[in-house]
Amino acid sequence: MPRNHTTNEPSRSEIEALKGPAVIEFGTDWCGHCQSAQTLIAAVFEDHPGVYHLMIEDGPGRPLGRSFRVKLWPTLIFLKDGQELDRVVRPVSVSPIRLAMERITS
Template identity: 65%
Template structure:
């Protein structure tokens, strides 16, 4: 699987996220967020060597239950999960290496 480029307007239920078995990154943000837009090239670069990781990109905002269940306060927030459990979290990542490091906690990188 590759990186999603659009934020889903409709979020899955928290129980559905918790039931995922493989490596997953849940990204919270919005299309109009400057921090979110600035992070996209970094996220894309990091995902190039982690194509097996599922990427769920969710539009977040006030009153959105999935983001609140993860206690998201700032965008973008990336939640790195393995077997439905949170392993790492990055808020407003500014460097591709920190995203790669978090991805390495949930997935083996592809040989380059």
């Protein structure tokens, strides 16, 4: 089941208050790179159903993406207890996503 990027983004302080592992995915529903990455991202999340996954629509004037210095889509920010431990930009294989996920779930 496809999920959509939300335009209702939380504040940076709300992100920093998250407990446990989480992934913020910045992109848009119309972005070809974002669409191509969805199968890769879903494959990793199948093994980690308890990890919080938030898809944020990014673009000019979007404060959360700017606070994370997002430049390209999709950008996945891997967090543990609200702190960035890793990021993957425009993945073309499952390996970097899996490695980053292992980092936040171990």
